[in-house]
Structures are given as structure tokens and as C-alpha cells.
Amino acid sequence: MELTGEVVINAARTRVWIALNDPAVLTACIPGCEAVEQVGPLEKTARMLVKVGPVRAKFSGRILMSDVVESERCAMTFEGSGGAAGMARGRSQVELSDEGESTRLHYTVQASVAGKLGLVGGRMIDGAAKQMADQFFNAFQLHLAPAQPDADKLPTESKAPGAAQVQPLVTHSRSEDMTVAGATVTQQPTSKLTDDMEWLRVKWFAMGVLATAIGVWLGAQL
Amino acid sequence: MKSAAFDYVKPAAMAELFELLQSHGDDARILAGGQTLLATLNMRLSEPKLVIDITGLQELRGIHQVGDRLYIGALTTHTEIENSALVSQHAPMLTMAAPHIAHRAIRNSGTWGGSIAYGDPAAEWPCCLCAMDGHVHLQSPNGSRKISATDFFIDLYTTALAPDEVVVGADVPLASQADWFAFDELARRHGDYAVAGLAVAASFTGKVAQRVNLAFLGIGTIPWRARRTEALLVGKTLDLATVEIAVASLKAELDPLPDLTHTPETKRHLATVLARRLLSAAHANRSAIAV
Numbered sequence: 033m034e035l036t037g038e039v040v041i042n043a044a045r046t047r048v049w050i051a052l053n054d055p056a057v058l059t060a061c062i063p064g065c066e067a068v069e070q071v072g073p074l075e076k077t078a079r080m081l082v083k084v085g086p087v088r089a090k091f092s093g094r095i096l097m098s099d100v101v102e103s104e105r106c107a108m109t110f111e112g113s114g115g116a117a118g119m120a121r122g123r124s125q126v127e128l129s130d131e132g133e134s135t136r137l138h139y140t141v142q143a144s145v146a147g148k149l150g151l152v153g154g155r156m157i158d159g160a161a162k163q164m165a166d167q168f169f170n171a172f173q174l175h176l177a178p179a180q181p182d183a184d185k186l187p188t189e190s191k192a193p194g195a196a197q198v199q200p201l202v203t204h205s206r207s208e209d210m211t212v213a214g215a216t217v218t219q220q221p222t223s224k225l226t227d228d229m230e231w232l233r234v235k236w237f238a239m240g241v242l243a244t245a246i247g248v249w250l251g252a253q254l
Numbered sequence: 255m256k257s258a259a260f261d262y263v264k265p266a267a268m269a270e271l272f273e274l275l276q277s278h279g280d281d282a283r284i285l286a287g288g289q290t291l292l293a294t295l296n297m298r299l300s301e302p303k304l305v306i307d308i309t310g311l312q313e314l315r316g317i318h319q320v321g322d323r324l325y326i327g328a329l330t331t332h333t334e335i336e337n338s339a340l341v342s343q344h345a346p347m348l349t350m351a352a353p354h355i356a357h358r359a360i361r362n363s364g365t366w367g368g369s370i371a372y373g374d375p376a377a378e379w380p381c382c383l384c385a386m387d388g389h390v391h392l393q394s395p396n397g398s399r400k401i402s403a404t405d406f407f408i409d410l411y412t413t414a415l416a417p418d419e420v421v422v423g424a425d426v427p428l429a430s431q432a433d434w435f436a437f438d439e440l441a442r443r444h445g446d447y448a449v450a451g452l453a454v455a456a457s458f459t460g461k462v463a464q465r466v467n468l469a470f471l472g473i474g475t476i477p478w479r480a481r482r483t484e485a486l487l488v489g490k491t492l493d494l495a496t497v498e499i500a501v502a503s504l505k506a507e508l509d510p511l512p513d514l515t516h517t518p519e520t521k522r523h524l525a526t527v528l529a530r531r532l533l534s535a536a537h538a539n540r541s542a543i544a545v
Contacts, residue, residue, distance in 0.1 A: 084411060116298040157514065163410050
């Protein structure tokens with residue numbers, strides 16, 4: 033199975049990077065995700081309930097990151113096991129680039145499935161993977177968009193000037209999202225020094241989470 | 255392999271079914287013919303706490319003509335549809351499609367409503383319903399509603415069915431003299447999931463096509479209506495040149511999803527093979543009538 037996709041996310045690149053690495057954001061956005069945990073600096077585990085058609089399988093996955101360039105790209109390898117249902121493993125690359133004031137996220141996933149999932153789900157793996165990816169990015173957009181009014185209140189924020197300008201009109205709905213996303217954003221503007229420190233830490237974290245996310249899709253695609 | 259343990263209930267009335275659905279939510283699965291659900295349970299791809307067997311609900315059975323539509327109850331089996339005189343008279347496409355559904359044993363148990371509620375992109379009934387502009391009938395504790403099949407199927411295994419709703423049946427328009435139907439699919443072996451399939455619901459005035467609905471199965475995540483090519487064919491005489499135009503248009507319009515063994519190009523090619531076959535058959539049929 034090979035999946036390639038591109039999404040334009042309505043926020044500055046650095047914000048997208050942070051959000052992609054925030055386990056709270058990922059847990060909320062990945063369809064069926066129950067938990068994302070940090071196991072080592074480059075390693076994460078994730079648990080999710082995959083619901084595709086008649087399949088309701090609990091997956092646990094491991095994601096290992098490599099080639100990390102902060103706010104730009106990373107690669108990850110993952111392995112997901114769905115118990116009796118089967119397993120999936122593969123590799124993924126994610127790249128971020130500027131698109132005006134927004135961010136273009138390009139991803140590729142190569143994966144293979146084994147076990148009953150391969151037998152039963154092989155026919156629909158591509159469709160399911162696309163569906164999961166779409167659900168994730170829709171939720172991810174929603175997460176970033178409602179956070180922007182918060183960003184507006186913080187004129188000192190130098191890292192993501194774009195974010196303040198992008199669609200401040202999206203004030204609507206989803207109060208739970210607001211709180212989670214708001215919490216994420218308030219991390220960065222504190223001060224520039226701590227900001228940089230935070231970045232380093234967050235970068236690894238972020239990569240892990242992204243990796244987890246992709247791993248989770250993989251699991252999900254089955 | 256056997257399924258994980260689950261509770262089993264067989265309600266005797268719709269009200270009881272709705273009560274169970276409301277109290278158990280996503281932990282409950284509805285069992286109709288069981289041709290998908292039981293396999294999924296036995297493979298432990300799904301472990302619901304409760305299985306609700308609806309086969310005791312007589313109101314979900316039967317095939318009736320209602321006004322200018324043919325209504326088929328959800329629990330009607332594929333075999334009953336295949337053998338129904340009423341169906342072959344009023345909805346011949348269903349009679350043509352039925353033999354393509356898996357194997358005899360599965361057709362004897364599997365149901366019309368089960369296939370529709372499941373919404374497999376390679377399933378025959380959803381594709382036929384979309385081609386014929388059928389309606390799906392849904393019921394919930396709050397009442398009944400009808401929804402057009404093309405609106406009912408939303409995404410891969412995702413339908414407009416609400417959590418507290420059940421599919422009680424679906425109807426299709428009665429066939430008239432002007433109508434022409436065809437159904438065919440390509441599978442590695444008969445009864446396998448089709449790689450590609452096509453249902454054509456057309457109506458003609460003489461040799462001129464007034465409507466040519468083309469619904470493909472196995473191509474997208476839901477039955478794929480080729481709207482652009484359909485529009486191209488309206489008002490045309492379906493001669494062989496027009497068929498080639500339609501095939502060329504389909505090549506540009508169809509964007510199939512691959513599976514583990516077939517690339518999008520393979521699927522696109524097979525879809526156009528079917529289109530050429532069925533539209534040529536339509537041409538031959540209309541020429542014979544006109545002569």
C-alpha cells in the first residue's frame with residue numbers, strides 16, 4: 033500500500049510543527065486514538081480503536097523517528113499490532129513548507145499488512161487509509177483554526193506572525209477543542225529564550241507524535 | 255476460529271429493537287443474514303457485547319409494488335430477489351445482478367437490507383440502487399424517512415444511517431417499456447468480490463437516449479455514478495461511435511482506488527471494458543427494437 037497526500041493547513045509552519053508534535057492534539061485528532069505515549073527520545077507508542085466498516089480492532093503501535101529537521105521534515109518507521117486481527121508495518125515521510133501564510137504538509141506512506149487484516153481488508157486498504165487521513169487532517173485543521181483568536185491576543189508572539197493573521201474569523205464552535213488547542217499555543221509565546229528551549233524539546237516530541245499519527249493511520253487503514 | 259463471547263437477543267417488535275439500540279449504542283450489532291457480520295466476529299475483527307437478531311421482525315420482509323415503485327423489505331434474501339417474478343418484471347436489473355452476488359449458500363442467507371446498511375463499495379445492491387435512483391427507507395424511534403441512495407452512501411462503509419436508525423427496506427422505480435437495464439462485473443472467479451462492475455439504467459425514445467445512468471462498483475469508496483459521461487449521452491443515439499465517446503469520457507472521469515492486486519489503471523481499463531460491452535448491448539437492443 034502506498035499513500036501520498038498533501039494538505040494545506042491554515043496556520044504558520046512552526047505552529048503546525050508544534051501541533052503535530054503535541055500528543056494532546058494528536059490524541060484528539062487521530063480517529064479512534066486512545067493514547068500517545070513517549071517511550072524514548074525518538075520512540076513513541078500509540079493505542080487506537082480502528083473502526084472501518086465491520087472491523088472494530090484495537091491496535092497498539094510503535095513509532096521510531098529519524099532524519100528530523102525541525103519545522104521541515106522527518107521520517108518514521110512504525111509497526112502496529114491488532115492482536116488476532118493482524119499487523120501492519122511501514123515507513124513514512126512528512127515534509128512541511130510555506131504556502132503563503134499557510135503551511136503545506138506533504139506526506140507519503142508505504143505500508144504492508146499481514147494476517148487476517150490483509151486477507152479481509154486488502155481490498156479496501158487504500159480507501160480506508162485515505163478516509164483516516166482525511167478525518168485526521170479535518171480534525172487537525174479544526175484544532176488549529178479555533179486557536180487563532182488566542183494567538184491574536186498575544187502580540188509579542190514573534191514565532192508565528194502568520195498565525196495571528198490567518199482567519200481570525202474562525203471563532204465558532206467546539207469549545208473542547210478551544211481549550212486543548214489554546215493550551216498548546218500558550219506554550220510558545222512566553223519568552224523567546226524559553227521558547228527556543230521549548231522548541232528543542234518539543235521538536236523531538238513532535239516528531240514522535242507525528243510518527244505515532246502515521247502509525248495510527250496505518251493501523252486504521254486496515 | 256470462533257468469535258469472542260457476546261450476548262444474543264432476538265426482539266419480536268421494532269420497539270424492542272430500538273430500545274436495545276438506544277441502551278447499547280455502539281456495543282450492539284444488528285444481525286440480519288449474518289454473511290458479513292458472522293465472518294467478522296469469527297475472525298475477531300469485531301467483538302460486540304450484544305448481537306441483535308432481527309430475523310424475527312416480519313414487517314421487514316416481503317416485496318411489494320407501492321404506487322410507481324417496487325419496495326423490497328430489508329430481510330428479503332438475495333435468492334428471494336433473484337427468484338421473484340415481481341422483481342424480474344418491474345426491476346430486471348436486480349434479477350440480472352443477483353447471480354453475481356457471491357455464491358448460492360450466501361445468497362440464501364444474505365439480505366437486501368444487510369448489503370445496503372453495510373455499504374461495501376464492491377457490493378451489487380448499493381450499486382444497482384444508485385444506478386436506478388432508488389430510495390432507502392430508514393426507521394428510528396422518532397419515525398421513518400426516505401433517502402435517495404446516492405445520498406445514503408457517504409464514504410467507505412459509511413452511510414447516512416444514524417446510530418438509532420435501521421434500514422427497513424429500499425424501493426426502486428417500476429421499469430417501463432422505454433427503460434433498458436444491464437448489469438455486469440469482472441471478478442477473478444465468479445462469486446469473488448468484483449474488481450469492477452457496472453450497472454446501467456437507461457431510458458430511450460426510439461433509439462435516442464433520454465437518460466443513461468452509469469453506476470460503477472469496486473471503483474471508488476461508494477458506488478460511483480459517472481455523472482459527466484451520463485450528461486454526455488443524454489439526447490444521443492447510442493451508436494458505436496457514441497459508445498466510443500462514452501468510453502473515452504469515462505477514462506478521463508473515473509479515478510479508481512487501487513487494491514492490493516489491481517492498480518488504478520487496471521481498474522479504469524476494466525471499467526471501460528464493461529462500459530463498452532453494456533453500451534454496445536444497449537445499441538444492439540435498441541436497433542433490434544427499431545427494426
